Amino acid sequence: MDSFKMELSRSVRRYDFHPIQRMLYSQDFIEISPFLKRFIKYPVCIVQPENDEEVLAVLEVSRRFKIPVVPRGAATSAYGGATTLKKCIVIDFSRMNSFEIKNGCVVAESGVVWLDLEKELKKAGYALRVYPTSAPASTVGGWIAQGGYGVGSLKYGDIGKNVEWIEVADFDGVKRVKGDELKYYVGLFGTTGLILRVCLRVREGGEPSNYGVKCSFKDSLDLIEGAYHASYVNRNLGKMLGCGDSDSLLLSFEDQKSELDFDVELGNILWSRRFYLLKAAKDTNIVFTEAVLPYETAPEFYQKVDKLAVEAIFAQDCVVMLGILPERGYYSTALKAVKFIKMAEKYGGRTYATGMLFPHKKILDKDAADYKKAVDPENLLNPGKAIQGNAISKLVRLAEMVP
Amino acid sequence: MNIQEIAARCSRCGYCNVCPTYRIDGWESVSPRGKIQIALSFLNGDIKIDARTVKDIFKCSVCGLCEEVCPIDLPLIDFWEELRYLMSKNGYAPLSVHKKLKEITYRYFNPYSGDQDRRDEWANFEIKPSKTLYFAGCTASFKLQNLAKATANALNKLGIEFTIAGRNEYCCGSPFLRTGQKDIFEKLFEKNLKYWERAGIERIITSCPGCYRTISRDYPRFAEEKGLEFNIEVIHTVSILERMGRFEKIGKKIRGTYHDPCHLGRHMGMYEEPRKVIRKLGIELVEMERTKEYSLCCGAGGGLRSQFKEISFEIGKQRVLEAMDTGAEYLITCCPFCEYHLSKSAEKLGNKIKVVDLVEIAEKLISP
Numbered sequence: 143m144d145s146f147k148m149e150l151s152r153s154v155r156r157y158d159f160h161p162i163q164r165m166l167y168s169q170d171f172i173e174i175s176p177f178l179k180r181f182i183k184y185p186v187c188i189v190q191p192e193n194d195e196e197v198l199a200v201l202e203v204s205r206r207f208k209i210p211v212v213p214r215g216a217a218t219s220a221y222g223g224a225t226t227l228k229k230c231i232v233i234d235f236s237r238m239n240s241f242e243i244k245n246g247c248v249v250a251e252s253g254v255v256w257l258d259l260e261k262e263l264k265k266a267g268y269a270l271r272v273y274p275t276s277a278p279a280s281t282v283g284g285w286i287a288q289g290g291y292g293v294g295s296l297k298y299g300d301i302g303k304n305v306e307w308i309e310v311a312d313f314d315g316v317k318r319v320k321g322d323e324l325k326y327y328v329g330l331f332g333t334t335g336l337i338l339r340v341c342l343r344v345r346e347g348g349e350p351s352n353y354g355v356k357c358s359f360k361d362s363l364d365l366i367e368g369a370y371h372a373s374y375v376n377r378n379l380g381k382m383l384g385c386g387d388s389d390s391l392l393l394s395f396e397d398q399k400s401e402l403d404f405d406v407e408l409g410n411i412l413w414s415r416r417f418y419l420l421k422a423a424k425d426t427n428i429v430f431t432e433a434v435l436p437y438e439t440a441p442e443f444y445q446k447v448d449k450l451a452v453e454a455i456f457a458q459d460c461v462v463m464l465g466i467l468p469e470r471g472y473y474s475t476a477l478k479a480v481k482f483i484k485m486a487e488k489y490g491g492r493t494y495a496t497g498m499l500f501p502h503k504k505i506l507d508k509d510a511a512d513y514k515k516a517v518d519p520e521n522l523l524n525p526g527k528a529i530q531g532n533a534i535s536k537l538v539r540l541a542e543m544v545p
Numbered sequence: 546m547n548i549q550e551i552a553a554r555c556s557r558c559g560y561c562n563v564c565p566t567y568r569i570d571g572w573e574s575v576s577p578r579g580k581i582q583i584a585l586s587f588l589n590g591d592i593k594i595d596a597r598t599v600k601d602i603f604k605c606s607v608c609g610l611c612e613e614v615c616p617i618d619l620p621l622i623d624f625w626e627e628l629r630y631l632m633s634k635n636g637y638a639p640l641s642v643h644k645k646l647k648e649i650t651y652r653y654f655n656p657y658s659g660d661q662d663r664r665d666e667w668a669n670f671e672i673k674p675s676k677t678l679y680f681a682g683c684t685a686s687f688k689l690q691n692l693a694k695a696t697a698n699a700l701n702k703l704g705i706e707f708t709i710a711g712r713n714e715y716c717c718g719s720p721f722l723r724t725g726q727k728d729i730f731e732k733l734f735e736k737n738l739k740y741w742e743r744a745g746i747e748r749i750i751t752s753c754p755g756c757y758r759t760i761s762r763d764y765p766r767f768a769e770e771k772g773l774e775f776n777i778e779v780i781h782t783v784s785i786l787e788r789m790g791r792f793e794k795i796g797k798k799i800r801g802t803y804h805d806p807c808h809l810g811r812h813m814g815m816y817e818e819p820r821k822v823i824r825k826l827g828i829e830l831v832e833m834e835r836t837k838e839y840s841l842c843c844g845a846g847g848g849l850r851s852q853f854k855e856i857s858f859e860i861g862k863q864r865v866l867e868a869m870d871t872g873a874e875y876l877i878t879c880c881p882f883c884e885y886h887l888s889k890s891a892e893k894l895g896n897k898i899k900v901v902d903l904v905e906i907a908e909k910l911i912s913p
C-alpha cells in the first residue's frame with residue numbers, strides 16, 4: 143500500500159487519503175440503509191485531477207495496482223453511479239471545470255456545473271439546448287455518464303443527441319468519440335472510459351417564454367407540440383411544491399407566443415421551480431422513482447399513478463414520469479419505487495437509467511458489455527455498474543419479484 | 546429541529562456547492578453537504594473526528610448562502626453555529642487563532658487589543674446622556690474610526706440625540722458566537738446589558754451589521770434563556786438614513802456597486818434600504834452578478850479571515866473582481882468589517898476600485 147500511495151501522490155497534485163474524506167466520497171445522492179451499507183466499501187483514496195495528464199497517470203496507477211477507479215461529478219445521481227462498491231480510487235472531476243464557446247458549440251470539461259455553464263452561455267447570447275433539472279449541482283460529465291432527459295428534451299431529445307463529441311480517457315490514452323460510438327459512453331456511468339470533456343451543441347437566444355395551463359394529463363398531450371420544453375405537475379405534487387393544487391402543464395417556447403391565451407404567471411412560477419422538485423421534501427423525507435414511457439401508453443400509466451405526487455417531463459419520443467413517494471419506512475418505500483418501474487414496464491416503459499441499481503435492465507446497447515471487455519479487460523472502470531451486477535442490484539432484483 | 550435532526554434531513558442534493566469556501570478548497574469535507582454528513586456521523590457516534598476535520602468544519606464564513614439555496618430550507622446558519630459550539634463543548638475547538646482572539650477579548654473587551662479606555666477616542670463631540678445609544682462596535686472604534694465619526698455626524702445632522710458608552714461599550718460578542726465560543730459571548734452580553742440597563746438605554750443604533758444581527762437577534766434569545774428582560778429597539782444606521790435622510794445629489798456622475806454584507810442581507814433580510822439611499826445620493830447603481838440574497842460573501846466573517854487568511858482573501862478578491870466587472874468606480878458597502886476586508890483585497894489587486902462605506906458618503910450629503 144505504501145508504494146501505491148507514493149505512486150499515486152506522484153501522479154496527481156490533489157489527493158486525499160483521510161478516513162473521513164473517504165467516508166464522504168463513498169456515497170452519493172442515493173440513500174443507503176444501515177443494512178445495505180455492508181456492501182459499500184470506502185475508497186482508498188480520492189483524487190481531483192486538474193488535467194488529462196493527471197487522469198491518465200491515475201489510470202496507470204489503477205492498472206498497475208489493480209485498484210478500480212470510480213468517476214464522480216457532483217454525486218447527484220439517484221442511481222448510485224458514484225457509490226463505491228469496492229476499494230477503489232475515486233476520481234472527482236470537479237477541478238476540471240473550464241469551458242470554451244466556439245462555432246455554435248461549447249466545449250466543456252467534465253466537472254463544469256450545468257447551471258454555471260448556462261449562465262456563462264447566456265452572457266454570450268447562447269443557451270444550452272438540454273440540461274438536467276439538477277443543473278444547480280450536477281456536472282456535465284456526470285449527467286452525460288448517466289444519460290437522460292431534462293429541460294429542453296421536448297425539442298432537442300435526450301442529452302446524447304446534443305453531444306457532438308466526447309473525449310474520454312481509458313488505459314490506452316485519450317480518444318475522441320462521436321457519432322454511433324457515443325452509445326458506448328452516454329449512460330454507461332464511466333464503465334467504458336472517463337469523460338474528460340464534451341462538445342455540446344447549443345442554441346441561440348435567452349430565456350424562453352413560459353405559459354401555464356390547468357388541464358388533465360391527457361389534454362396536455364394535445365398542447366405540447368411546438369414547445370421547446372414541457373412538463374406536467376399534478377395537484378399532489380403542486381401542493382408539496384407550493385405552486386397550487388391543480389394539475390398544471392408548463393409550456394416553454396424559444397420565442398414569444400403572443401397568440402397563446404395561457405397563464406403567463408403560472409408558467410413563470412412553474413419555470414422558476416424547474417430545479418426545485420426537492421422542495422417536495424420540505425416537510426417529509428421523500429424517495430424518487432422514475433420511468434420512461436412511450437407516448438402511446440403514457441396516459442394509461444399516468445392514470446395508475448395519479449394518486450401519487452407526479453411530474454412528467456415530455457421528451458421528443460417519450461415521457462419521463464417521476465413519482466415522489468413520502469418515506470414510510472426504507473424498505474416499504476423502496477418496494478413502492480420498484481413497483482412504479484415494474485408497472486411502467488407493463489406499459490412498454492423502462493427504467494430511466496441503470497447505475498448501481500438496475501444493471502440487469504437491458505436498456506443499454508447490447509454490444510456495450512463486449513465493448514467494455516475490449517477497453518477495460520481487467521474490469522477496473524467503475525465495476526459493478528451500468529452493465530454489471532452487484533450485491534445491491536441483486537437485492538433490487540429480489541424486490542422486483544415481490545408481487 | 547435540533548442539530549441532529551437537521552443533519553438527518555439533508556438530502557445531499559449538492560445545491561449548496563455555491564459555498565464560497567468550498568469553491569476554493571474543493572474537498573467534500575469543506576462543502577456544506579460534506580460537513581453536514583460529518584456532523585451526522587459524529588452525532589450518531591459512527592465516527593471520531595480529528596484536528597484536520599475540525600479545521601474543515603471551521604472553513605466557513607457563516608455567510609448563509611447555503612441556507613438560501615437549500616431546497617428544503619434547512620436552517621443552516623443556526624446549524625453551523627450550533628455545530629461549532631458542539632465542537633467547542635467537546636474540546637475540539639476553538640481553533641488556535643479564535644482562541645487567541647478570545648483571550649485578547651477577555652483582557653481588552655475587543656478582539657483588536659485596543660485600549661478600552663480609548664474606545665471613544667474617535668468622538669470629537671461632547672457626550673451627553675440619552676436613551677439612544679450609538680454602539681460603534683470594535684472595528685469602527687479601533688480600526689475604521691472615520692466610520693464612527695461619520696455615523697455620529699450623520700445622527701447629529703439628522704437631529705437625533707444619542708450617547709455613546711465609551712469604555713462601557715464591550716465587544717458585542719458576534720465573532721465568538723459565530724465561532725462556537727458561547728462562554729465569552731455570555732460574559733460580553735451580560736456586561737453590555739448591565740450597562741444599558743443602568744444607563745436606561747431604550748434604543749441602540751449600530752453601524753456594524755455584525756453587531757446589529759447579534760444585538761437584535763441573539764441578545765433577545767439569550768436574555769430569554771437567562772430569564773432577563775430585553776426591550777431595546779435595535780436599528781442599523783442605513784435604516785435611519787433611508788427613513789430620515791434628505792440628501793443633496795453628488796455633483797459629478799458616479800457609478801457605484803453595492804456589496805450586501807451577509808449579516809445585514811441574508812441574516813437580517815435588509816436589501817432595499819441601502820440601495821434606496823445610494824439612489825437618493827444620485828449615484829448610478831450597477832448591480833454585481835451575484836447580488837442581494839445570492840450575494841457573494843466578502844470572505845471575512847465567521848472567523849474565516851482570522852483563521853484561514855488565504856481562503857478569506859481569495860474570496861475577497863473574487864468579490865472585488867466581480868465589482869470591477871460592473872465598471873463601477875466605487876464598491877459601496879455598509880459594514881466596517883466588509884469594508885476593511887474588501888479594501889485589503891482591492892489593495893492586492895492594485896486598488897482599481899475604491900471601497901467605501903455608504904454612511905461615510907451619505908453623511909457628507911445630508912441636507913441641512
